[in-house]
Amino acid sequence: MDNINCDSSDDSSVEEIDIKPIRPVARSRPPQQQTGVNKARSPARSLSPNSVLNVSGDHASIKRCLDNYSSNNSSVAPFPSVVPLNVGGIKYVTRLSTLKKYPDSMLAALFSGRYQVDKDAEGNFFLDSNGILFGYLLEFLRNGLMPPKEQSVPLYREASYYGLHELVEKLHYMPPVVCLLVKEAHKSQFPNYEDVKEEVIKVAMETATFTKMGEVVIHAFRNEFVSKVNTFNPKHGCIIESANVTIGPWDAPVDEEVFIKCLENDLREDGFNVKPHEPKKKCRYYHGQSCQKYVYRLQILL
Structure with a gap:
């Protein structure tokens, strides 16, 4: 493990993304209408990626997470084709097709129309995640762009949580993630x-x-x-x-x-x-x- 070079020097070939955070919007829940239908609640952040090796985005974990919010096959109102998002206080607007680009991901499941995603006071769909990291995640979904090396480890956790295995696989080969995975594997040899x-x-x-x-x-x-x-x-x-x-x-x-x-x-x-x-x-x-x-x-x- 000591021989691995974990140098985080800049890579000029990586395009940096200019993301400007804004003041978080106060979250309020709109009054529930008595429709007689129990809508499935959003499972966003019910799986916490505490460890890099404890990947929460595998198919079994996603299914368990979403099943906890099952609504007996009831459905919610369809999402618009252009989706306004509030991710941890940072606003984004993207196409629904972008969020559902990888059908097997938990992100696609969230916006499948089978689960209710909370809205903020302005009507933006709210995700309780790191807004800056979500920006890099969106850029991968839109253009296939990879993040700067210094963001690769936290984005690996976020991509694992959302079940974006395509991004996870690419991040596997970025030096900071390689170093961390080797370190975690080394420590895992010893009990507790x-x-x-x-x-x-x-x-x-x-x-x-x-x-x-x-x-x-x-x-x-x-x-x-x-x-x-x-x-x-x-x-x-x-x-x-x-x-x-x-x-x-x-x-x-x-x-x-x-x-x-x-x-x-x-x-x-x-x-x-x-x-x-x-x-x-x-x-x-x-x-x-x-x-x-x-x-x-x-x-x-x-």
């Missing part, structure tokens, strides 16, 4: 990685109260240690009892040193000042068989 990382940060904050140097002792193990002799005492006061955080075992073919380096690099990329970790400290117990357990000490300057 994000929870462990959060615990490391919490412990560092607690231990840095007086010295500003947060020290965390980590017991990481790929495989469970099993004693081969009867004389081995499992309650021998093992060094792992000093550990603040424990992670393991895992099935991936990478050892504990790879995990520690992965964690260090991840924390540095987040902006933490992490000292290079010390060599692992082994347990000194021996009684017919030496104890194979050990810990790492990580130090974060806060």
Whole structure:
């Protein structure tokens, strides 16, 4: 992972889009008419793309999302051929055919006429999404244009949410997305990685109260240690009892040193000042068989 070049230098061949945000319009819901028909509500943002690898726009997820808003085959008023949009406070006007360009996408489903999309006070159809990113998404639908490299990662999440697989596939090969996907895949080798990382940060904050140097002792193990002799005492006061955080075992073919380096690099990329970790400290117990357990000490300057 360290050898991947994630340089975000400008690419002069990419056409930038001039999008001017405006003041968000106060949203009000028009009074519902008593028609006796239950209209399906819009599923916009009911799927939150929190992780790049947790792509919400696959066919199964889209179907589950839209099924939650099923209206027993009832329909809503058809959309106009030219659609006014308010996306997170930014106004757009586009053709209905543009929004429905890829029939299998969730965006096309939203504007299929089977679901009710909320309107703002001015009558624009409202989507609770990032308006600036949606502009890049529209440019792809209109002209096939790709975004600037610095917008490729957030747009990857947005395109995944809306089920625009054609755009997702193209974004797969942009350097920032490649770097992020490799990084996420690397971290996914370790169980509960994000929870462990959060615990490391919490412990560092607690231990840095007086010295500003947060020290965390980590017991990481790929495989469970099993004693081969009867004389081995499992309650021998093992060094792992000093550990603040424990992670393991895992099935991936990478050892504990790879995990520690992965964690260090991840924390540095987040902006933490992490000292290079010390060599692992082994347990000194021996009684017919030496104890194979050990810990790492990580130090974060806060």
